[in-house]
Amino acid sequence: VLLAAYVGYLGLGAAVLQALERPAEVQAAEHLLREHWELLANHTCLQGPALQRLIEGIIRAYKSGITLQGNTTSLGRWDYSGSFFFSISAITTIGYGNLSPSTAVGRIFCIVFALFGIPLNLVLLNEIGQLMLLGVQHCARRLEEVFHWQNKASFLIKTCALVIGLLLFLLLPPLLFSDKEGWSYEEGFYYSFITLSTIGFGDYVIGMNPDRTYPSWYKNVISLWILFGMAWLALVIKFCIHLLE
Amino acid sequence: KAMFSGKLQTALLVAGYFVYLLVGAAVFQALERTAEKQEKMAAAQMKEVFLRNFTQLTAAEMEQFMKNLIEAIQNGVYPVGNESQFEESNWDFSNSFFFAGTVVSTIGYGTLHPKTAGGQIFCVFFALFGIPLNIVFLHRVGKMLSLLCKKLGKFLYEKGMRKKKIKFLTLLFFLATGILVFLCLPSVFFQITEGWSYSEGIYFAFITLSTIGFGDYVVGKQPDRKYFSYYRVLVAIWILFGLAWIALLFNL
Numbered sequence: 001v002l003l004a005a006y007v008g009y010l011g012l013g014a015a016v017l018q019a020l021e022r023p024a025e026v027q028a029a030e031h032l033l034r035e036h037w038e039l040l041a042n043h044t045c046l047q048g049p050a051l052q053r054l055i056e057g058i059i060r061a062y063k064s065g066i067t068l069q070g071n072t073t074s075l076g077r078w079d080y081s082g083s084f085f086f087s088i089s090a091i092t093t094i095g096y097g098n099l100s101p102s103t104a105v106g107r108i109f110c111i112v113f114a115l116f117g118i119p120l121n122l123v124l125l126n127e128i129g130q131l132m133l134l135g136v137q138h139c140a141r142r143l144e145e146v147f148h149w150q151n152k153a154s155f156l157i158k159t160c161a162l163v164i165g166l167l168l169f170l171l172l173p174p175l176l177f178s179d180k181e182g183w184s185y186e187e188g189f190y191y192s193f194i195t196l197s198t199i200g201f202g203d204y205v206i207g208m209n210p211d212r213t214y215p216s217w218y219k220n221v222i223s224l225w226i227l228f229g230m231a232w233l234a235l236v237i238k239f240c241i242h243l244l245e
Numbered sequence: 246k247a248m249f250s251g252k253l254q255t256a257l258l259v260a261g262y263f264v265y266l267l268v269g270a271a272v273f274q275a276l277e278r279t280a281e282k283q284e285k286m287a288a289a290q291m292k293e294v295f296l297r298n299f300t301q302l303t304a305a306e307m308e309q310f311m312k313n314l315i316e317a318i319q320n321g322v323y324p325v326g327n328e329s330q331f332e333e334s335n336w337d338f339s340n341s342f343f344f345a346g347t348v349v350s351t352i353g354y355g356t357l358h359p360k361t362a363g364g365q366i367f368c369v370f371f372a373l374f375g376i377p378l379n380i381v382f383l384h385r386v387g388k389m390l391s392l393l394c395k396k397l398g399k400f401l402y403e404k405g406m407r408k409k410k411i412k413f414l415t416l417l418f419f420l421a422t423g424i425l426v427f428l429c430l431p432s433v434f435f436q437i438t439e440g441w442s443y444s445e446g447i448y449f450a451f452i453t454l455s456t457i458g459f460g461d462y463v464v465g466k467q468p469d470r471k472y473f474s475y476y477r478v479l480v481a482i483w484i485l486f487g488l489a490w491i492a493l494l495f496n497l
Contacts, residue, residue: 090457095352095353095458095460115451186365200353202355241381
């Protein structure tokens with residue numbers, strides 16, 4: 001039930017944000033096209049200050065998520081899939097920032113959405129983490145029964161779980177990323193860690209390359225990976241905190 | 246004796262936390278500074294070439310220029326202004342320190358991020374140890390804040406209020422003063438120092454303290470504004486206590 005509520009919440013947020021942000025995005029892109037691209041095409045005596053202004057305009061457009069590609073601008077950032085991913089980045093507190101609301105209403109909605117979404121996310125992560133722990137303990141008990149190992153089993157299982165988690169969430173995904181995104185392994189690893197720790201710089205974001213095609217299952221699998229990976233990393237960090245305190 | 250060791254622990258924790266941030270800042274600076282310089286030079290050159298050849302540029306060359314410009318921007322280099330830009334670096338010590346802070350607090354604005362492979366790997370390990378350290382640190386700060394609330398509770402108890410009412414009132418007080426001190430007042434402050442509107446300030450405050458940290462608004466990054474020297478430090482202190490307050494709220 002919790003999972004359903006979580007996914008439903010994300011979907012709702014995505015729809016609302018899309019409705020709020022898309023028109024503004026289209027408008028800004030048209031503005032950029034009109035003002036700067038055509039200006040450049042028509043004026044052949046571009047001086048220093050004019051170039052300055054052009055560059056500043058492009059920078060501003062870039063910051064609001066619009067890039068110039070040929071004669072058109074790359075749009076579709078606030079389509080449903082993009083908005084859904086944005087909702088995820090908001091309530092997991094990853095906050096990539098490559099996409100962020102530019103309308104005032106969008107921002108207010110974002111705040112309210114996160115205000116309820118973040119606790120919801122924390123509860124879900126906690127649940128997943130508990131399930132993982134239970135699974136590990138269950139395995140340990142089973143091993144103890146089968147092999148009569150006593151204390152050794154617990155330690156062994158815990159290290160096993162750590163290694164499996166490491167492989168699954170941090171060491172193997174970069175391989176997928178280098179295939180689908182064209183990043184190096186190191187970049188994929190960096191991206192994985194920055195995402196799962198919720199730091200989320202936004203310098204690398206999956207599915208954002210306009211020159212690449214992504215299979216339809218890609219974003220969904222990634223979302224699952226983020227969810228379980230975050231729960232796992234949270235457990236690891238909790239363990240580190242126990243050591244520190 | 247127990248109290249002394251507790252205070253010593255706290256002092257050590259605080260010291261350790263800041264040392265950790267300082268060391269991180271220095272390492273980031275060392276790793277990223279030269280790469281940044283190279284990119285700045287490349288971008289300036291590109292701009293110069295463009296200007297010189299403008300009237301004879303073909304559409305394809307224009308395309309290329311745009312592409313290069315976008316790439317430069319994506320790498321955080323803004324080729325605006327003239328040569329004096331080389332002196333200021335995104336990776337000077339104060340910026341690197343702030344960056345280290347955004348890493349361990351998991352805010353992660355992203356306006357500044359390591360671009361060298363070495364910087365990125367270091368960032369991962371820096372965060373791996375820094376995030377638990379930050380959480381433990383925030384716990385301590387949070388305990389200080391909750392002590393204030395307990396004192397208020399005690400005061401009310403002595404005045405003869407019932408326990409349930411006290412709990413409710415202290416919670417309310419905690420919430421209200423927190424919102425005032427960490428959300429409303431700073432937004433007014435930012436209105437003056439950053440020129441944002443009040444709602445933009447609130448948005449920034451919320452996005453920062455929730456550690457979402459989109460990076461669309463960041464303090465101290467407006468190119469045409471003068472900030473007084475301890476501005477960043479003040480903001481960092483605000484972030485610290487604000488985060489501790491939010492962490493406490495979740496524990497209540």
